Amino acid sequence: MKGLAGKRVVITGGASGIGAATVERFLQEGARVAVIDRDAKGGRALCRKHPDLAGVIEADVSDPASVDRAFNDLDGLLGGLDVAINNAGISIRHDFMDITPEEWRRVLGVDLDGVFYVAQQSARRMLAGAGGVIVNMGSTSGMNGYPRYADYNSAKAGVIELTRTMALELAPKIRVVAVCPGYVWTAMQEAEYTPEMKAAVDAKIPLRRHARPEEIAALFAFLASDEAPYITGHPVIIDGGEIAGGLASR
Amino acid sequence: MMKLENRVAIITGATSGIGEASARLFAREGARVALTGRNEARGREVASAIAAEGGSAVFVRADVRVPADCRHAVEETLHAFGGRLDILFNNAGVFHPHNAIDCTEEEWDETVDASLKGAWLMSKYALPAMIAQGRGVIIHQASGWGIQGGDEAVAYCAAKGGLVVMTKAMAIDHGKQGIRVNCLCPGDVDTPMLAADAEARRMSYADYMKGAANRPLGRVGTPDEIARAALFLASDDSSFMTGAALVVDGGGIAG
Numbered sequence: 001m002k003g004l005a006g007k008r009v010v011i012t013g014g015a016s017g018i019g020a021a022t023v024e025r026f027l028q029e030g031a032r033v034a035v036i037d038r039d040a041k042g043g044r045a046l047c048r049k050h051p052d053l054a055g056v057i058e059a060d061v062s063d064p065a066s067v068d069r070a071f072n073d074l075d076g077l078l079g080g081l082d083v084a085i086n087n088a089g090i091s092i093r094h095d096f097m098d099i100t101p102e103e104w105r106r107v108l109g110v111d112l113d114g115v116f117y118v119a120q121q122s123a124r125r126m127l128a129g130a131g132g133v134i135v136n137m138g139s140t141s142g143m144n145g146y147p148r149y150a151d152y153n154s155a156k157a158g159v160i161e162l163t164r165t166m167a168l169e170l171a172p173k174i175r176v177v178a179v180c181p182g183y184v185w186t187a188m189q190e191a192e193y194t195p196e197m198k199a200a201v202d203a204k205i206p207l208r209r210h211a212r213p214e215e216i217a218a219l220f221a222f223l224a225s226d227e228a229p230y231i232t233g234h235p236v237i238i239d240g241g242e243i244a245g246g247l248a249s250r
Numbered sequence: 251m252m253k254l255e256n257r258v259a260i261i262t263g264a265t266s267g268i269g270e271a272s273a274r275l276f277a278r279e280g281a282r283v284a285l286t287g288r289n290e291a292r293g294r295e296v297a298s299a300i301a302a303e304g305g306s307a308v309f310v311r312a313d314v315r316v317p318a319d320c321r322h323a324v325e326e327t328l329h330a331f332g333g334r335l336d337i338l339f340n341n342a343g344v345f346h347p348h349n350a351i352d353c354t355e356e357e358w359d360e361t362v363d364a365s366l367k368g369a370w371l372m373s374k375y376a377l378p379a380m381i382a383q384g385r386g387v388i389i390h391q392a393s394g395w396g397i398q399g400g401d402e403a404v405a406y407c408a409a410k411g412g413l414v415v416m417t418k419a420m421a422i423d424h425g426k427q428g429i430r431v432n433c434l435c436p437g438d439v440d441t442p443m444l445a446a447d448a449e450a451r452r453m454s455y456a457d458y459m460k461g462a463a464n465r466p467l468g469r470v471g472t473p474d475e476i477a478r479a480a481l482f483l484a485s486d487d488s489s490f491m492t493g494a495a496l497v498v499d500g501g502g503i504a505g
Contacts, residue, residue, distance in 0.1 A: 002478075164504045171466030171501055181490075206425025207492060215490040222482050230437075230475040232466060233504025234497040241425045244418035244493030 003226025005030030008078040012061055012118055013088030015042030017186035018137075021213035022085055022220050027052055029221055034077045036061065036070050036118070037088070054078055061088045061114030062106070071121040080129050083224045084122035086115045086136040091152040093192050104151050111155035116162060123170055131173035133224045136163050138178035138235050140243045156180075160235045167233030175232040177223045182239025185210040206241030252280035253485040258331040260284045260323060262314050262372060263342030265292040267441030268391070271473035272339055272480045277305030279481060281337065284327035286312040306331075314342045314368025315360070324375040335379040337484045340369035341391040343409075345443055347402045347450050361405035365391075366412045373420065373431075381427045389483050390417050390433040392495060394503045397435055402451070410435075414495050421493030430492040432483045437499025438462035439471040466501030 009026050013019040014035030026033050027050055034054040037043050043056035055077045059070035074081070090110045092103055115136050126132035141149060142156030163178040170176060183189065183201055189210070193201075202209050219238050222228055237243065259276050263269040265287035277283050277300045285307060287293045293309035300307035310326045312319040327335055343365040346357040369390050380386025395403060396410030413433055420431040438444060440459075448458035462470045479498045482488055497503065 167501050168466055168505045172468050175467075206422050207430075207490065208426055211490040218487040218489075219491070222487060227478045227482060228498075230467065230471045230498050230500050231479070231496075233501035236496060237494040238488075238491045239493070240490050241418075241421040241493035245422045 001029055001221050001225035001227050004221060004224065007031045007082040007224075008080055009033045009083040009085065009224070010036060010074055010078070010081060010118075010122065011085040011087055012036045012114070014085075015039045015046050015056065017188055018181070018184060018213045018216045019085075019087040020046060021217040022087060023050065023053065025214065025217040025221050026083075029225075031083070032078060034074055036067075036074070061118055062109035064117050067114075067117040067121060071125075075125075081122055081125040082129075082132045084118060084132070084134045085220055085224070086118050086134065087220075088114055088118075089137055091149060091188065091192075093148050095148055096150045099151055107151035108155050111152060112158045112162070115159050119162070119166060119176075123166070123174055126174050127170070133175045133177070134166065135220055135223050136176070136178045138163065138180040140180050140182045140237060140239045143180065143235070143237070144243050144246060163235065164233050171232060175229075177228075177231055177233070178235040179216065179219050179223065180235045180237045180239070181211060181216050182237075182242040183210045184213060184216055186213055204242070205239070206244065209240065211238065211240060252278075253481060253487070254337070255280035257281045257336040257484075258284070258327065258334040259337035259339065259484065260286065260327050260335065260372070260376065261339040261341055262286045262312070262323075262368065263391075265289045265296060267443060268436070268439060268473045268476045268480075269339075269341040270296050271477040272341065273307065274300060274303070274305075275474070275477040275481055276337070276484065277307055278303065279485075281484075282306040282331045283308075284323065284330060285309045286314070286323045287342070288313050314340075314372060315363040317371050320368070320371040321375045323372070324379070328379060333379075334383065335376055335386065336383070337387045337389070338372055338376045338380075339389045339391070339480055339484070340372050342368055343391060343443075345403070345406050345447055347447055348404060349402050350404045352402075353405055358405045362409045362412075365406070365409035366416070369413060370416065377424065377429065380429055381424070383428075385428040386430075387484050388420065388429065388431045389480055390431070392417070392433040392435045394435050394437045394497060394499045396433075397495065397497070398503045417495065418493045425492055430488070432488070432491055432494045432496060434476060434479055434483070435495050435497040435499065436476045437465060437471060437502040439473060439476055441473055444470070465499065466504065469500065471498065471500060
């Protein structure tokens with residue numbers, strides 16, 4: 001991708017899943033990549049796998065003080081910021097009637113508050129520098145209803161609207177875009193699904209399969225690069241056609 | 251590494267603007283390109299320019315409103331490039347600035363037939379070859395005005411809105427056959443179509459462009475920026491995207 005070589009990039013939740021695939025893609029593109037993740041062990045494994053990684057900072061994106069410390073460390077590692085990939089997220093599969101206030105707060109805390117804290121810290125540095133690109137992790141869950149994920153869906157709908165508003169306020173110096181994946185085969189997904197459930201979902205997706213994490217990483221790379229200089233303020237759906245007809249939610 | 255190596259692409263309306271920029275970019279990325287359009291002289295010039303850069307291109311004269319022309323364009327492409335067809339970019343379109351009262355039946359038909367019916371006809375004739383290969387990519391040129399409404403553009407908005415939903419319908423039908431179908435939704439782009447619209451609205455191009463630049467990024471788009479988005483949708487970098495509308499408009503419809 002044009003213009004990613006040498007870019008200073010932070011990826012939250014980069015120790016596993018889509019985040020780890022995105023780290024690998026940006027390193028291949030020649031970017032300087034640092035990761036923020038609360039998983040210290042996963043972070044050390046990532047550093048061993050990628051010796052060219054600028055570093056992994058242990059932090060919880062749902063805690064503003066933790067994010068503040070992480071960005072101070074990040075300044076030391078990268079000396080500025082060109083691209084922020086707001087990828088960290090969690091989900092809990094539970095019925096609406098069973099959601100506890102603590103669970104609701106935890107999911108919204110990571111998936112929406114965390115995106116806000118990281119985006120604001122990132123934008124502060126980009127505005128002080130030459131500008132940049134912030135890509136937030138939305139989801140088709142923020143566009144359609146899905147049973148058993150009321151908290152997650154609400155957070156993702158919030159991320160999409162946060163993206164639009166940030167794009168309007170931060171233009172033209174900063175582009176802000178959201179990536180909205182459908183089903184992606186990651187450890188997070190694997191923990192929640194039986195093989196039968198996966199097959200049933202695959203059958204409803206027009207491309208007949210889940211996404212590979214690398215496919216989401218490729219969209220992050222495109223949107224963050226100079227291949228997409230006129231794209232800002234929009235959610236980009238990458239779902240194998242799933243919500244083109246709302247099939248998977250039936 | 252080239253992104254479209256060994257791929258064969260048809261780009262309609264490739265004699266100027268976004269179509270021409272896309273044909274040149276796709277060829278630079280390794281694709282063999284069939285260009286269609288109504289202006290034969292201009293089409294041959296673009297094909298020659300691509301060949302001069304070391305690319306491979308043919309021009310096939312076609313009016314996408316005419317079924318026989320669409321069928322012929324697909325047949326000529328298959329004939330020229332060894333029976334392959336990997337990418338169809340339905341870019342051709344026309345614009346008449348009119349509201350529902352002013353729009354004539356001829357203008358309505360030309361607008362809707364060139365953008366919407368033409369995209370369907372080209373897909374109808376291209377899909378069998380793609381399905382036989384087990385893979386293919388179709389990109390429709392929609393518009394931000396296919397998602398939100400615009401002023402004095404009733405037929406254009408109807409056609410572009412139709413394309414956004416036709417994209418989803420085709421994605422559902424042909425996903426299992428390995429075909430991806432997406433659309434682009436550009437904002438105002440500095441092309442001959444924009445200059446013609448300024449003239450039709452009796453505005454100076456400078457004043458028109460000032461209004462068009464009134465969006466978050468503060469400028470109109472370039473044909474190359476839209477071509478790069480088309481390249482992304484045509485390439486394997488978007489292998490899980492289908493049924494989507496990629497908005498490339500400087501934030502124009504975000505607020």
